[in-house]
Amino acid sequence: MSFQLQRMFQTARLQRRPLFLPYICLGYPSYQASLQAAQAALAAGASALELGVPFSDPIADGPTLQKATHYSLQHGTKFADVFRMIQDLRRAGFRQPLLVMSYLNLVEQFGWEDFAAALSKTGGDGAILPDLPLEKFPLFTPLMRSKNLALIPFIAPTSSPQRIKMADAQGAPFLYYVSVTGVTGARKTLPSGLLRALRTLGDRLETPLVVGFGISNPAQAAQVGKVADGVIIASALVQLISKTPVSKISGVVGRFCGQVVNALHEF
Amino acid sequence: MRSSRRNPAAEPAHLPDPEGFFGPYGGQYVPETLMVALRELGEAYTKARRDPRFQREFQYYLAEYDGRPTPLTFASNLTRALKGARLYLKREDLNHTGAHKINNCLGQILLARRMGKKRIIAETGAGQHGVATATVCALFGVKCEVFMGEEDVRRQALNVFRMRLLGAQVHAVSSGTRTLKDAMSEAIRDWVTNVRTTYYLIGSTAGPHPYPMIVRDFQKVIGEEARRQVLRQAGRLPDALVACVNGGSNAIGLFYPFLKDRQVRMVGVEAAGDGVKTKRHAATMAKGKPGILHGSYSYVLQDKDGQIAETHSISAGLDYPGVGPEHAWLRDTKRASYVSATDQQALEAFQALARHEGILPALESAHAAYHAMKMAPRLSKKSILIVNLSGRGDKDVNTVLERLGSKLKGGAP
Numbered sequence: 001m002s003f004q005l006q007r008m009f010q011t012a013r014l015q016r017r018p019l020f021l022p023y024i025c026l027g028y029p030s031y032q033a034s035l036q037a038a039q040a041a042l043a044a045g046a047s048a049l050e051l052g053v054p055f056s057d058p059i060a061d062g063p064t065l066q067k068a069t070h071y072s073l074q075h076g077t078k079f080a081d082v083f084r085m086i087q088d089l090r091r092a093g094f095r096q097p098l099l100v101m102s103y104l105n106l107v108e109q110f111g112w113e114d115f116a117a118a119l120s121k122t123g124g125d126g127a128i129l130p131d132l133p134l135e136k137f138p139l140f141t142p143l144m145r146s147k148n149l150a151l152i153p154f155i156a157p158t159s160s161p162q163r164i165k166m167a168d169a170q171g172a173p174f175l176y177y178v179s180v181t182g183v184t185g186a187r188k189t190l191p192s193g194l195l196r197a198l199r200t201l202g203d204r205l206e207t208p209l210v211v212g213f214g215i216s217n218p219a220q221a222a223q224v225g226k227v228a229d230g231v232i233i234a235s236a237l238v239q240l241i242s243k244t245p246v247s248k249i250s251g252v253v254g255r256f257c258g259q260v261v262n263a264l265h266e267f
Numbered sequence: 268m269r270s271s272r273r274n275p276a277a278e279p280a281h282l283p284d285p286e287g288f289f290g291p292y293g294g295q296y297v298p299e300t301l302m303v304a305l306r307e308l309g310e311a312y313t314k315a316r317r318d319p320r321f322q323r324e325f326q327y328y329l330a331e332y333d334g335r336p337t338p339l340t341f342a343s344n345l346t347r348a349l350k351g352a353r354l355y356l357k358r359e360d361l362n363h364t365g366a367h368k369i370n371n372c373l374g375q376i377l378l379a380r381r382m383g384k385k386r387i388i389a390e391t392g393a394g395q396h397g398v399a400t401a402t403v404c405a406l407f408g409v410k411c412e413v414f415m416g417e418e419d420v421r422r423q424a425l426n427v428f429r430m431r432l433l434g435a436q437v438h439a440v441s442s443g444t445r446t447l448k449d450a451m452s453e454a455i456r457d458w459v460t461n462v463r464t465t466y467y468l469i470g471s472t473a474g475p476h477p478y479p480m481i482v483r484d485f486q487k488v489i490g491e492e493a494r495r496q497v498l499r500q501a502g503r504l505p506d507a508l509v510a511c512v513n514g515g516s517n518a519i520g521l522f523y524p525f526l527k528d529r530q531v532r533m534v535g536v537e538a539a540g541d542g543v544k545t546k547r548h549a550a551t552m553a554k555g556k557p558g559i560l561h562g563s564y565s566y567v568l569q570d571k572d573g574q575i576a577e578t579h580s581i582s583a584g585l586d587y588p589g590v591g592p593e594h595a596w597l598r599d600t601k602r603a604s605y606v607s608a609t610d611q612q613a614l615e616a617f618q619a620l621a622r623h624e625g626i627l628p629a630l631e632s633a634h635a636a637y638h639a640m641k642m643a644p645r646l647s648k649k650s651i652l653i654v655n656l657s658g659r660g661d662k663d664v665n666t667v668l669e670r671l672g673s674k675l676k677g678g679a680p
């Protein structure tokens with residue numbers, strides 16, 4: 001379904017409508033609650049979902065995601081649950097792209113072939129692995145692409161022009177731009193210079209650019225949306241879920257995602 | 268991991284390859300934010316390594332600050348008692364700060380200075396590497412912050428205080444299992460955040476390339492000295508080298524200069540805790556599978572899903588669930604072998620060294636000593652064993668007291 005991602009970004013550019021990709025932590029606070037959160041986000045107009053599979057040692061994550069993923073693991077979440085989640089979302093009729101976000105070791109232990117097969121069979125669209133370096137993409141993109149699955153490259157504020165070029169050349173449906181030199185986590189303000197950096201970067205890139213890390217609310221999303229093809233919100237959404245009684249998660253997530261979608265469409 | 272480039276003919280002494288691989292092991296599996304920093308570090312190190320001024324400076328501090336060379340002591344009493352191979356002890360316990368860790372810290376702080384970094388961070392388990400890092404930071408007047416699992420902060424209160432005395436700030440890490448692996452994850456997160464100004468001083472042959480290579484190179488002085496010393500004292504090369512293995516820095520430091528001496532066996536000893544058949548151990552080589560932890564592909568203790576396992580050892584300095592990539596490669600190529608010793612066995616060796624040789628070894632080193640004591644009686648009296656006594660046992664006296672205070676036999680009450 002990677003073609004679908006590609007088309008989605010093309011359309012978004014033509015219509016000048018930035019996409020919204022919320023992150024949902026699998027099994028937080030329970031499988032059912034996370035499924036409901038995912039459904040609410042998709043129903044509220046999320047363009048695609050990042051389904052986070054907890055890893056015991058998430059080196060790219062700040063305290064919010066550390067706590068949520070730790071809790072989820074303590075309560076028995078297994079890697080294979082993500083395929084069940086994808087299946088459940090497809091059965092419920094949602095068509096938007098679904099991306100697995102996790103750490104390399106889990107995919108490695110599951111086995112790349114099996115991972116690609118299961119993802120493709122259940123209707124997933126690809127994977128985002130922050131600790132898979134660009135240098136290793138050639139080992140896995142052919143396999144993923146053969147099943148019409150995407151592997152999303154990262155670029156960071158510290159990336160050299162060479163590495164940015166290398167990421168751009170992967171033929172991915174989008175690049176994940178880490179907006180801060182740092183780990184995931186909601187922040188009060190956007191990093192200074194982010195919008196300027198994005199403008200220059202956007203001019204140099206063929207591949208659409210999606211910005212994540214530290215975007216916390218609809219207003220910030222709208223600001224970033226002016227200079228990027230899409231935004232990701234993770235920690236702020238997980239924080240919201242952590243403060244919400246289970247029975248209300250659906251409503252709260254739906255409302256928040258709806259607000260972000262509206263903000264992105266307004267300008 | 269499918270290896271990008273495998274060169275079976277490569278001499279182990281020439282590894283890692285330019286991308287940081289020892290066979291399939293090693294590499295740089297880190298977030299993109301750090302890739303440029305690792306490249307910078309690699310380039311700075313390559314230049315420093317070739318620079319005679321850097322090497323002279325390193326040698327100066329090893330000699331005049333750390334007190335090297337450390338002796339190679341013939342353990343005559345223990346040898347007599349065991350009725351077998353001649354046992355030699357490489358006395359890394361006599362380093363300043365009491366363990367081999369300072370060798371690496373001196374090398375890396377000089378490198379950090381060359382790179383113009385003003386803030387040093389480090390992870391620590393037992394606190395030995397934290398103390399050594401705090402020490403070199405005090406010496407060179409740079410800011411030092413040490414990450415330590417909450418559980419270890421509690422177990423190693425004295426070392427926490429030592430670090431503070433030395434001017435370091437200690438951050439208790441409350442995530443995950445609250446031990447060394449979590450301290451290392453937190454240090455990596457700090458580095459991701461402050462990468463432009465901060466130097467991450469890793470304490471073992473773990474983490475992404477070039478760390479396993481850098482740490483090895485700064486620790487290989489152990490083996491270089493031991494090789495010269497044993498040739499001088501015994502007139503020949505040893506039959507085997509024995510060292511404890513956590514990340515593997517003291518072991519690789521001893522092994523590396525002997526890699527080409529094919530007749531010299533190398534044995535790494537991991538912590539078996541309550542026993543490798545129980546769930547409470549840290550025997551990565553015996554029970555782990557290849558996987559990715561902290562940026563490196565190597566053997567890792569993990570569950571079926573790939574979640575990193577909890578570990579146990581009486582030694583806080585042996586409970587890392589991973590192992591350096593070079594050791595994984597030495598094991599696969601059968602150049603070195605890896606065994607384990609339990610808490611109980613380490614305590615036995617701890618007492619034996621105390622009674623026979625007047626040396627209180629670190630509990631980490633006692634694991635190696637135990638295995639050597641097991642090997643010795645099976646070897647001829649002409650054989651030579653070198654045990655790396657990686658550290659002194661003062662830090663462990665409390666732990667030992669808890670375990671056998673009431674059971675201690677002999678001596679005054």
Ligand SMILES: Cc1ncc(COP(=O)(O)O)c(C=O)c1O
Pocket residue numbers: 366367392393394395396470471472511512513514515516517518583584585629631632657658659
């Ligand atoms: C005295 C001593 N020996 C050995 C170790 C194990 O580390 P490595 O395997 O890197 O030598 C430690 C770690 O803290 C230590 O303090």
